[in-house]
Amino acid sequence: MRTVVAFAKRVVDADVNAGIVVLLPRGDALFDESDIAEIKKYATENDVVVVTPPFAQDGAIVMGAVWRDGEAWQRACFPAAGVAAGTDVEVCRTPHGLLALAPGEDIFQPQYARLCALKGCTLLIASTTALRTNGVDFPKPADLRNGGDAALLLAGPWSAAQANCLPVAVATPAGGALILPCTLTSDGSGFGRYEFDSTEMQAAYDAFPIFDCLNSAVYAGYREELQG
Amino acid sequence: MMHFAVSRLAAGLAKKLSPQQLDRAFAALPVVQAQENPYAPRESARVCALQAEAKVHKTLPAFVADVDGYFAAAARDGADIVCFPELYGLMPLGLLWPVRAALRFAGGRGKTQNSESAVDSAGGGTDNGQKKTVDLQAFFPVFDVLRTGYVEIMVRFAQRYGVYVSCGTLFVPDGGALYNRHILLAPDGSVAGQADKLHRTPDEKALGLGRGNSVTVVDTAVGRVALLVCMDATYFETFRIAKRLGADYAIVPIGDLAAFDPWLALRGAQLRSAETGLPAVKAALVSAPGFPLCFSGRAGVWRPLGGAEKSAETDSHTGRAQVTASISLGVRDDAEQGVFGRKNTVFDRAYADAWIQLNARDGLRDAKAYALDIE
Numbered sequence: 001m002r003t004v005v006a007f008a009k010r011v012v013d014a015d016v017n018a019g020i021v022v023l024l025p026r027g028d029a030l031f032d033e034s035d036i037a038e039i040k041k042y043a044t045e046n047d048v049v050v051v052t053p054p055f056a057q058d059g060a061i062v063m064g065a066v067w068r069d070g071e072a073w074q075r076a077c078f079p080a081a082g083v084a085a086g087t088d089v090e091v092c093r094t095p096h097g098l099l100a101l102a103p104g105e106d107i108f109q110p111q112y113a114r115l116c117a118l119k120g121c122t123l124l125i126a127s128t129t130a131l132r133t134n135g136v137d138f139p140k141p142a143d144l145r146n147g148g149d150a151a152l153l154l155a156g157p158w159s160a161a162q163a164n165c166l167p168v169a170v171a172t173p174a175g176g177a178l179i180l181p182c183t184l185t186s187d188g189s190g191f192g193r194y195e196f197d198s199t200e201m202q203a204a205y206d207a208f209p210i211f212d213c214l215n216s217a218v219y220a221g222y223r224e225e226l227q228g
Numbered sequence: 229m230m231h232f233a234v235s236r237l238a239a240g241l242a243k244k245l246s247p248q249q250l251d252r253a254f255a256a257l258p259v260v261q262a263q264e265n266p267y268a269p270r271e272s273a274r275v276c277a278l279q280a281e282a283k284v285h286k287t288l289p290a291f292v293a294d295v296d297g298y299f300a301a302a303a304r305d306g307a308d309i310v311c312f313p314e315l316y317g318l319m320p321l322g323l324l325w326p327v328r329a330a331l332r333f334a335g336g337r338g339k340t341q342n343s344e345s346a347v348d349s350a351g352g353g354t355d356n357g358q359k360k361t362v363d364l365q366a367f368f369p370v371f372d373v374l375r376t377g378y379v380e381i382m383v384r385f386a387q388r389y390g391v392y393v394s395c396g397t398l399f400v401p402d403g404g405a406l407y408n409r410h411i412l413l414a415p416d417g418s419v420a421g422q423a424d425k426l427h428r429t430p431d432e433k434a435l436g437l438g439r440g441n442s443v444t445v446v447d448t449a450v451g452r453v454a455l456l457v458c459m460d461a462t463y464f465e466t467f468r469i470a471k472r473l474g475a476d477y478a479i480v481p482i483g484d485l486a487a488f489d490p491w492l493a494l495r496g497a498q499l500r501s502a503e504t505g506l507p508a509v510k511a512a513l514v515s516a517p518g519f520p521l522c523f524s525g526r527a528g529v530w531r532p533l534g535g536a537e538k539s540a541e542t543d544s545h546t547g548r549a550q551v552t553a554s555i556s557l558g559v560r561d562d563a564e565q566g567v568f569g570r571k572n573t574v575f576d577r578a579y580a581d582a583w584i585q586l587n588a589r590d591g592l593r594d595a596k597a598y599a600l601d602i603e
Contacts, residue, residue: 078570087572155503162495188491209430212430
């Protein structure tokens, strides 16, 4: 199955060929019922999955995905202190694959993407204002040394993609990027493409079979350390 | 026939690494002043991550002089601990001419391949699509001699400079299996700690290498040190466990038998440090000019993103070099973690359950197929 991801400030600006439209987060985190109604209408009329930015709801931060005959809502599990937290990540079956959503800073907690992968997620969509990186100005490996947004992009969503052989779409206020396993992009960076298909993902896994190299005797003995 | 040949190799290596030969080789080195009070309590440790060359030495004095060059450079930087890369302990094998001949042969067949594995060529490459493997068990006598000789060399350097030495790794027979073992020596030459590589690459698995079964954190005068090896840094879990066991930093020797790719190289220790807040000292093996196999990497000292101190790595993925930096010991500042390192007890428990369940099914080809089971 081929999946095309587009990023847009508003649904009306989205690429009509995309199967998944990810709306960019707004700095003020404002989002209301009228926005949701507009999204549902667009998703139904165009047969696409629309992913909302994170927004405040009932003392929590929430992010949603809406499609013709379904919707899913995800509470941020690792919000700032004082904000109500979700306790699990749901993987939802949509016409464009098994999606999971990572609102706010959840994408910077490596266990979050790991659990998504273990639950069978085929595309993780993160949306965060912690990053202001423009999706076009892709980082270089050396940027990790220097800190700043580029380093955060590498250590958060890029790392999540590589460590789990999982496509990660990340939306920021300035733009978005689809991050694929390195071997699936011509320059080896993981950046620069906005579509993928499931057969490619198997090839990427074969090139770097990360879950085949695990060591059960180690982890079973460290449950407390793993769960903090 | 094989047994006879291996016995000859082991005997030849034992002769070349004998105490008398070592005495002569070390006697030729210039006099140096060992660090005073290497066990004194301190608030920070000076760590030196070497980018050391895989190189063929035809004589022991040449090898010892080469290694001394690394220690001398680290000493000029004021290092308390000097860290060598993965597989560096195999270098004395080059003293044997049959090994040099085998290296040239392997290099001709495999030096252009780009693999995660540091032992890909040792696995023999492919023949009609079938992976050939080497019977490593037959070579145990050679590896036994190598361990004794290499560790003795490093013991003498630890004493000569008065520093801790992370010897990198070498293959060590133990209990009927062969392990990729990381050994840490104290300044008096005693073994401060050792750890076997926890996560094998597919080629290491095919070769039949054993693997460690616990995360090792060693208490030393230069901090609480986690001893990891290369592929162990692929998993953030290893770093998280080490940090929660109280490690001040992790030493990660690497030896990638692959042409350098900065993106693939980025997937290891440097990201783990950002994700978990545990600094990483990465020593890298690189091929010297003319070495028949292609090892590449960059040494560095990596820190959490939010800290005052910046990470550092060598300027190039070729050539010998080192990075020396100070790492604070004791309680780490959580603020260094920035947006990383948040906790959610309920979520983290669910994650740990899923991770341990997956590991209980170790060897599963497609984790995603399993993954849907737990929904």
